[in-house]
Amino acid sequence: MKWEDFNENEYIESLVEELKSSGQNVVVGKLDQLINWGRSNSLWPLTFATSCCGIEFISLGAARYDMARFGFEVARSSPRQADFMMVAGTIVHRMAPVFRRLYEQLAEPKYVIAVGGCAISGGPFRNSYHVVKGIDEIVPVDVFIPGCPPRPEAMFYGLMQLQRKVKVERFFGGVNRKRTREDFFRENPEIAEREHAQE
Amino acid sequence: MADIKDIIGKVCPDAVYEENERPLAVVPDAKWHDVAVALKNASYDWLIALVGEDFGDALGCMYYLKSTADHSIISVKVVTTDRENPMIHSVSDIWKVAINEEREVYDFFGIKFINHPDMRRLFLRNDWVGYPLRKDYDMNPDLNPVRLYHEEPDDASVSYQEGADGKITAVPVKVFGDNEFVVNIGPQHPATHGVLRFRTSLDGEEIKKIDLVCGYIHRGIEKLCENLGYPQTIHFYDRMDYFSALPNEHCVCSCIEKALGVEAPRRAQVVRVICDELSRIASHLLFFGTFCMDLGATTALFYGLRERETILNILEETCGARMSFNYYTIGGLRADIHETFIPKVKELLAIMPKALKEYHQLVTGNVIFQNRLKHVGILSREDAISYGIGGPSGRASGWANDVRKTNPYAVYGELDFEQVVMDGCDSFDRYLVRMKEIEQSMKIIEQLIDNIPEGEFCAKVPKIIKLPVGHWYQEVEACRGAFGVYIDSRGEKTPYRMKVNGTCLRLASIVDLITRGSKIADLITIGGSLDYIVPDIDR
Ligand code: SF4
Numbered sequence: 200m201k202w203e204d205f206n207e208n209e210y211i212e213s214l215v216e217e218l219k220s221s222g223q224n225v226v227v228g229k230l231d232q233l234i235n236w237g238r239s240n241s242l243w244p245l246t247f248a249t250s251c252c253g254i255e256f257i258s259l260g261a262a263r264y265d266m267a268r269f270g271f272e273v274a275r276s277s278p279r280q281a282d283f284m285m286v287a288g289t290i291v292h293r294m295a296p297v298f299r300r301l302y303e304q305l306a307e308p309k310y311v312i313a314v315g316g317c318a319i320s321g322g323p324f325r326n327s328y329h330v331v332k333g334i335d336e337i338v339p340v341d342v343f344i345p346g347c348p349p350r351p352e353a354m355f356y357g358l359m360q361l362q363r364k365v366k367v368e369r370f371f372g373g374v375n376r377k378r379t380r381e382d383f384f385r386e387n388p389e390i391a392e393r394e395h396a397q398e
Numbered sequence: 399m400a401d402i403k404d405i406i407g408k409v410c411p412d413a414v415y416e417e418n419e420r421p422l423a424v425v426p427d428a429k430w431h432d433v434a435v436a437l438k439n440a441s442y443d444w445l446i447a448l449v450g451e452d453f454g455d456a457l458g459c460m461y462y463l464k465s466t467a468d469h470s471i472i473s474v475k476v477v478t479t480d481r482e483n484p485m486i487h488s489v490s491d492i493w494k495v496a497i498n499e500e501r502e503v504y505d506f507f508g509i510k511f512i513n514h515p516d517m518r519r520l521f522l523r524n525d526w527v528g529y530p531l532r533k534d535y536d537m538n539p540d541l542n543p544v545r546l547y548h549e550e551p552d553d554a555s556v557s558y559q560e561g562a563d564g565k566i567t568a569v570p571v572k573v574f575g576d577n578e579f580v581v582n583i584g585p586q587h588p589a590t591h592g593v594l595r596f597r598t599s600l601d602g603e604e605i606k607k608i609d610l611v612c613g614y615i616h617r618g619i620e621k622l623c624e625n626l627g628y629p630q631t632i633h634f635y636d637r638m639d640y641f642s643a644l645p646n647e648h649c650v651c652s653c654i655e656k657a658l659g660v661e662a663p664r665r666a667q668v669v670r671v672i673c674d675e676l677s678r679i680a681s682h683l684l685f686f687g688t689f690c691m692d693l694g695a696t697t698a699l700f701y702g703l704r705e706r707e708t709i710l711n712i713l714e715e716t717c718g719a720r721m722s723f724n725y726y727t728i729g730g731l732r733a734d735i736h737e738t739f740i741p742k743v744k745e746l747l748a749i750m751p752k753a754l755k756e757y758h759q760l761v762t763g764n765v766i767f768q769n770r771l772k773h774v775g776i777l778s779r780e781d782a783i784s785y786g787i788g789g790p791s792g793r794a795s796g797w798a799n800d801v802r803k804t805n806p807y808a809v810y811g812e813l814d815f816e817q818v819v820m821d822g823c824d825s826f827d828r829y830l831v832r833m834k835e836i837e838q839s840m841k842i843i844e845q846l847i848d849n850i851p852e853g854e855f856c857a858k859v860p861k862i863i864k865l866p867v868g869h870w871y872q873e874v875e876a877c878r879g880a881f882g883v884y885i886d887s888r889g890e891k892t893p894y895r896m897k898v899n900g901t902c903l904r905l906a907s908i909v910d911l912i913t914r915g916s917k918i919a920d921l922i923t924i925g926g927s928l929d930y931i932v933p934d935i936d937r
Contacts, residue, residue, distance in 0.1 A: 247586065249615050249933075250637070251722065254721065255721065261703035261704070262704060263703070289615060291613075291616055293613045295544050296549075323633065326622060327618035328535075337544070
């Protein structure tokens with residue numbers, strides 16, 4: 200797709216601006232570009248689907264839509280091997296801690312795409328007693344794909360937006376950050392207290 | 399069939415009978431267990447629905463029973479007025495299906511079942527506050543915030559045992575013994591087909607016991623329906639068992655139509671049947687694909703999805719969506735069929751026989767495939783009935799239970815098709831039944847596609863739909879078995895209670911039974927052959 204055909208161009212442009220303003224070594228910059236080119240064309244999703252939207256995600260993998268064209272085909276079942284997570288389906292209270300743990304287990308740099316009304320805001324079940332009203336309450340989200348379920352084409356559009364975002368990122372000293380276990384527990388005292396009280 | 403007054407009157411003379419759509423007996427709790435035994439002996443041995451309800455002045459359950467002899471349906475109501483510590487006698491020893499369904503009622507209404515072996519919550523976290531489907535449930539999010547820490551693993555359960563003197567004592571029960579080796583499978587696992595969790599106790603490679611943990615996609619649809627008008631509730635039916643969206647919509651629409659006293663015009667009925675069967679084919683095709691993928695045959699998934707996309711195209715043109723159709727409405731259809739509908743369905747009918755042959759060539763004869771399925775996961779006919787396993791999985795155990803044949807609805811009564819019944823009772827027959835059902839569905843479509851009558855596609859219904867006071871239960875044959883909807887109306891625009899009764903919870907409940915003693919690798923194939931859909935379990 201051409202640059203003008205995308206929406207949200209200002210967002211990407213502002214990211215680029217930010218990068219430029221911070222100044223960068225030419226060599227590192229070129230290396231960054233190369234790495235990002237590779238990364239953006241081989242983003243591996245985590246097989247994670249809780250409900251209806253997940254089925255459209257399966258359709259993406261099949262012959263008609265074929266996400267292998269974009270390098271997304273290697274769906275991993277373990278979060279440790281995946282780059283990003285398509286949250287396809289409703290996240291409910293009981294699932295929330297599991298989902299959160301899956302997110303924490305993804306290796307950096309990691310991305311999250313919220314697919315469908317449910318993941319974005321709770322969708323048709325927003326008023327329910329047991330549904331999380333949007334996954335951005337729990338984890339940071341990079342791309343939102345609205346729909347119920349979004350059409351496969353819409354999913355591709357969202358995935359391509361993620362690729363564009365990856366392409367303009369700063370890899371060294373940027374997204375390739377190192378976070379330790381201790382950092383995580385410092386940021387999440389509640390989880391630390393509940394689950395690692397013994398440590 | 400003897401009148402239910404005769405059957406019940408012998409054991410419980412003080413039962414009260416109410417006039418309703420179906421024979422209804424109100425039985426006092428003290429006699430309920432005896433009555434249940436008598437009913438089961440009188441061939442009412444299929445508990446098709448167990449509906450918990452907060453009646454306002456009392457808490458209680460509605461039991462819908464179907465006779466496997468003549469397929470008549472009766473209902474029994476049991477209530478308790480104690481709101482602080484409500485208790486009802488369990489029937490889980492008579493109908494095994496009640497084991498998990500009573501846990502569901504306990505989870506939602508707090509009714510404790512006397513003599514139930516394992517009274518734990520089923521869907522909600524064990525630290526959840528309150529019983530959400532009670533009318534006085536406090537929705538305050540501060541009571542139940544989104545908790546990001548994991549719940550305590552809970553092996554301690556309780557059973558309320560009634561002594562000979564009628565005194566009830568709480569006996570602690572352990573789900574797993576101290577020395578058992580328990581492996582956790584799920585909720586995030588590619589082979590559980592969604593977010594379902596099995597806590598599996600192993601002895602070497604052999605499965606000793608499985609504890610089913612669900613609720614990871616429990617969305618509270620039944621409670622949501624209580625605040626929505628009848629037409630607004632229909633779209634939820636696309637989103638539970640999303641592969642059999644249209645049959646499920648059919649069920650809720652015909653339940654409301656029955657209560658309203660309207661009948662969908664014939665054109666609508668015929669189109670509904672065609673669309674139902676198209677969904678059935680699509681659903682079984684996806685079953686074929688994912689099931690073979692569980693066994694390691696990834697290519698089969700692409701074959702199955704190829705034909706499924708053709709069907710989705712047809713449905714998309716007519717219904718406007720690929721999955722969440724929302725196509726049926728109260729009184730008929732939301733829109734008339736698209737002009738390309740008939741030719742495209744005919745094209746599909748032309749390619750399907752070839753495709754089916756291809757599938758069979760690809761996997762069915764394969765030695766590895768057969769060895770992994772034959773004589774694996776044996777489900778006997780008695781167990782199938784006791785656990786209420788309708789649908790293809792039950793029919794593979796030699797039990798003819800197809801609602802389209804036994805209690806015909808829409809135009810199914812006039813059609814010529816066979817009910818596929820096999821008696822291998824194993825995973826292989828469960829697979830074959832589904833493949834043969836595709837052929838029968840095609841046969842049904844063939845008979846109808848040239849005979850869609852002209853005329854209206856939607857009956858005239860009032861703008862604001864209010865059902866009269868009463869309650870109704872409607873069943874259809876969805877892709878995975880009998881699917882039922884229970885509506886209790888108090889004469890308002892919104893249902894007082896709406897219960898969705900899918901088969902998938904039952905299918906998941908028998909995983910424990912039929913995997914015991916098999917190897918852990920077989921758990922995946924057995925689960926796959928049952929073809930449950932997790933959002934339909936949890937609702
Ligand atoms: S957004 Fe719609 S299709 Fe997607 S999971 Fe939610 S209800 Fe299902």
